Amino acid sequence: MLEAQLEELRRTTLARFASAFSQENLEEARVEALGRKGTLAQISKEFGKLPPEQRASLGKLLNSVKQDLESEYEAKKHKFEQEQLAARLEREWLDVTLPAPGVRPGSLHPITQIQAEIEDLFTSLGFAVLDGPEVETEEHNFDALNIPPTHPARDMQDTFWLTNGHLLRTHTSPVQVRGMRALGPPLRMIAPGRVFRNEEVDASHEHTFYQLEGMMVDRNVSVANLIYFMKTLLSGIFHRDVVVRLRPGYFPFVEPGFELDIQCLICGGSGCAVCKQSGWVELMPCGLVHPNVLRSGGIDPDEWSGFAFGLGLTRMAMMRYGIDDIRQMQGGDLRFLTQF
Ligand SMILES: [Zn+2]
Numbered sequence: 016m017l018e019a020q021l022e023e024l025r026r027t028t029l030a031r032f033a034s035a036f037s038q039e040n041l042e043e044a045r046v047e048a049l050g051r052k053g054t055l056a057q058i059s060k061e062f063g064k065l066p067p068e069q070r071a072s073l074g075k076l077l078n079s080v081k082q083d084l085e086s087e088y089e090a091k092k093h094k095f096e097q098e099q100l101a102a103r104l105e106r107e108w109l110d111v112t113l114p115a116p117g118v119r120p121g122s123l124h125p126i127t128q129i130q131a132e133i134e135d136l137f138t139s140l141g142f143a144v145l146d147g148p149e150v151e152t153e154e155h156n157f158d159a160l161n162i163p164p165t166h167p168a169r170d171m172q173d174t175f176w177l178t179n180g181h182l183l184r185t186h187t188s189p190v191q192v193r194g195m196r197a198l199g200p201p202l203r204m205i206a207p208g209r210v211f212r213n214e215e216v217d218a219s220h221e222h223t224f225y226q227l228e229g230m231m232v233d234r235n236v237s238v239a240n241l242i243y244f245m246k247t248l249l250s251g252i253f254h255r256d257v258v259v260r261l262r263p264g265y266f267p268f269v270e271p272g273f274e275l276d277i278q279c280l281i282c283g284g285s286g287c288a289v290c291k292q293s294g295w296v297e298l299m300p301c302g303l304v305h306p307n308v309l310r311s312g313g314i315d316p317d318e319w320s321g322f323a324f325g326l327g328l329t330r331m332a333m334m335r336y337g338i339d340d341i342r343q344m345q346g347g348d349l350r351f352l353t354q355f
Pocket of ligand 1 (some may be wrong): 124279280281282283284286287288290291292294295321
């Protein structure tokens with residue numbers, strides 16, 4: 016009875032192995048016959064119940080069936096593996112004598128380009144390029160810049176506060192404070208860098224953008240000096256004369272403070288969507304450094320005066336290249352970036 020079952024198992028399983036068309040198919044056949052719950056395991060269970068005298072001859076048969084099936088399985092499996100290897104070698108064949116595929120060169124981000132140009136311009140005018148930390152203290156970011164605790168810029172919605180009481184700098188102005196304290200007067204410095212605001216992101220707002228801060232402290236610095244440097248800066252960036260106007264503006268760190276506008280470069284002043292039909296674009300706050308700011312930088316305001324400006328590098332790049340969605344600037348989309 017068990018002999019017949021064993022012979023049947025040997026015959027059918029060998030046939031299935033022989034006709035297996037894939038490694039998975041072969042494996043299925045093996046599990047059914049030789050697996051832990053397979054036919055052979057069930058027969059072995061019955062075998063254990065037989066009287067000892069019947070076990071000897073049947074045991075031999077059982078072992079021989081098992082060996083036959085296992086060796087046939089291994090042989091077939093080996094054959095599949097060889098076939099797969101051969102197919103892979105054929106598929107991945109490579110002619111090492113062919114020329115390599117072209118490497119596409121990268122390009123500089125529009126903000127990086129403008130930043131480098133402005134740095135060149137200002138270093139040629141004797142300005143130092145300073146760097147400061149992106150995680151700042153409240154003192155550097157606000158107090159030392161004459162921004163009292165009640166100022167709206169301190170509103171929780173604009174600032175990313177860290178749990179240790181520090182913050183992500185909301186402007187590059189803290190580098191002014193660091194520059195004054197480290198270098199003392201007379202001082203000419205610019206500070207480009209990344210700043211952060213807790214803003215909802217849309218076509219004209221980003222939580223992360225780039226600014227460039229500038230400051231000059233010397234004896235008898237006046238608004239005339241400020242205007243001269245601003246015009247030099249703008250014609251350097253836009254490679255042509257631009258029409259500017261100064262409007263009074265309130266910023267706690269300057270006195271008097273101005274809002275510098277340029278005539279819209281897209282429409283030439285006749286009005287378009289970018290300038291909201293006004294013909295003018297607000298470009299940067301600037302002014303003469305507030306005496307309190309000089310004092311917190313360790314500089315005597317009775318002896319020294321200075322001007323400062325904050326330039327939106329991101330906005331500048333958008334104006335120069337006619338980019339109308341700020342989200343493109345940090346999107347990392349190569350189709351956008353390779354245009355520059
Ligand atoms: Zn316009």
